[in-house]
Amino acid sequence: MRPRRRMPHVGGARAASAPPGRDDGGSVVAEFAVALPAVLLVLVLGVGALGAASRAVRLQDAVGDAARLAARGEPDERVHAAVIAAVGDASATIEHRGDIVCVTARAPAAVRTLTATGCALAGGG
Numbered sequence: 001m002r003p004r005r006r007m008p009h010v011g012g013a014r015a016a017s018a019p020p021g022r023d024d025g026g027s028v029v030a031e032f033a034v035a036l037p038a039v040l041l042v043l044v045l046g047v048g049a050l051g052a053a054s055r056a057v058r059l060q061d062a063v064g065d066a067a068r069l070a071a072r073g074e075p076d077e078r079v080h081a082a083v084i085a086a087v088g089d090a091s092a093t094i095e096h097r098g099d100i101v102c103v104t105a106r107a108p109a110a111v112r113t114l115t116a117t118g119c120a121l122a123g124g125g
Contacts, residue, residue: 048110055087056114059107062086063118066103070094071120079103096122 066082076094083092083105090107102119 052109052111052114055107055109056116059083059087059090059105059114060116060118062090063092063103063105063116064120065118066092066094066105067101067118067120070103071101071122073123099123 062083062085065086066079069082070076070079079094080092083090083103087105087107090105092103092105095102095104097119099122100119101122102117104115104117107114
């Protein structure tokens with residue numbers, strides 16, 4: 001019977017049959033330790049993006065409601081309260097443009113300030 005020949009290492013790859021007593025269990029742990037922070041970073045960025053998008057949608061919905069309130073002739077305090085109820089730290093301005101009433105709101109976000117504008121026809125009941 002001929003003795004078994006070992007295959008040389010080529011490009012850092014091991015031969016198909018490893019000598020007894022050697023195992024790659026440590027390399028799996030090392031690769032996991034390198035990949036885990038990258039996966040967590042992507043997860044955190046994704047959650048942050050979803051939170052910002054949700055806040056922008058709430059702000060846009062709030063200015064639409066506030067514009068309709070202002071167009072019906074509701075007091076400015078109630079219009080501002082409608083925006084603040086949806087997005088707590090938002091500020092709103094009311095602008096009359098002829099027969100149109102527009103409400104613009106701004107709210108701070110993690111990276112930039114979100115801005116939304118909603119308009120409605122004045123005199124609606």
